Amino acid sequence: MARRGRIKERGELSVKIVSYSVALFFIIASIIPLVWMISSSMKDNITIYSFPPKWVPEVPKTVSFTLNYDGADISKPEEYELDAMEAIWFTWKRMQNEAVGAMQVTGVKDGVVVYKASMPAYKFTVGRPFIVPTMVATHAVMKNKLAKIQDQKLTTFDFKGSDGGEYTGSTEIAAQLPEKAGHALKWLSESKVVKGKVQTISEVKDWRRLFDNYIVLWKMTGDDGKGTSIGFPHFLMNSVIVTGVTIVLQLLIGGTAGYALAHLVRSKLGTWLTLFFVATIMIPEIAILVPLYLTMDKLHLVNTLWGIILPHTAWGIVIFLFKGFFEQLPGELLQAGRIDGASEFRIFWRIIVPMSAPIFTVVAVMTFIAVWNEFLWPLVVARTQDVWTFTVALNDFQQRASLGANVIMSSLVIATIPLMLIITSCQKLIEKGVSFTGLKG
Structure with a gap:
């Protein structure tokens, strides 16, 4: 067949x-x-602007060089440290547009290793705006900045003196630097500021330094106004607190209001109230910014996390979504609960909430996206840095510390990770919630 x-x-x-x-x-x-x-x-600050675009980041290189102090009028540890800082910071300032992941310096005198100094790229990025903001290279500049380098531990300096052991590398001072060393290291060999003479130079690729832009965020610090330094983890935690509390309040207030409009208020009055909540969506945020700020000021909530949270606790669109979902739930279950003597509050928590996981997920994700990435309102209401969210902190760091686009990209990756995790883990609930809100096409 x-x-x-x-x-x-x-x-x-x-x-x-x-x-x-x-x-x-x-x-x-x-x-x-x-x-x-x-x-x-994961790119350096010059590759990110290259044309044609490079999709694969260049692996940073660790630059190691040896300075020879034979015949130099220098003997004290602080003098060697000053010379090492000048060699690292002034040279790196001229190499700031190259993919340098770390710089290591070895000081040698009379065949003995006198000191070793090193600094990774993220510490240079953090300290550059304060230590070497310009191309000026003088002893006076580094003397003024040396104390700050030591306090913030930006550069590692290990003075060995006469106990450093015998130097086993090349003993001939380089007459001409290799071409790959670049013009910045050639400047070092010709510098009249650095007393040591360049003896050897080597470059080795270091994969670990690809992630230094992320470490920069953790090392950037601000001032809470009381003399205490606060860093990116503090700002990130503020964002977590603001977003988490806002989501809980949105679910609580929006859920109860939506249930009331769907099942407790008379249909005609419920329709008008729903139209009122929907109409609030059309009001631009910028139009209510000043009245909202004055309200928070009267409540003494300016410069507090609650001042950032409260304006986001009851959105008209959230109430509308909850109402649309609750209206499609079987009314027989609610009637059965009322017959059994359950209060409306008990019906909501024991019957409505367990059946409404999809819409609660949709509202939570929608609230997270809006509040997590918000910038304008936290900027207005937060006066001091201790209540900044990470979006406000990044804006300040970008302007004050001249963060490059590569560091900003790393912050965007960090900000995107929670959203991607939430959406991928709640995808089925989100699809089901949207399909039952009354907004389906």
């Missing part, structure tokens, strides 16, 4: 081709910026 084939509708193949093509286009359009952002977060 011949097997009958499935009846194919006319144009079915064309519809499939178009559907898959459109889906593929949007997938690629979404992935390309993400890949570029991750790649740029």
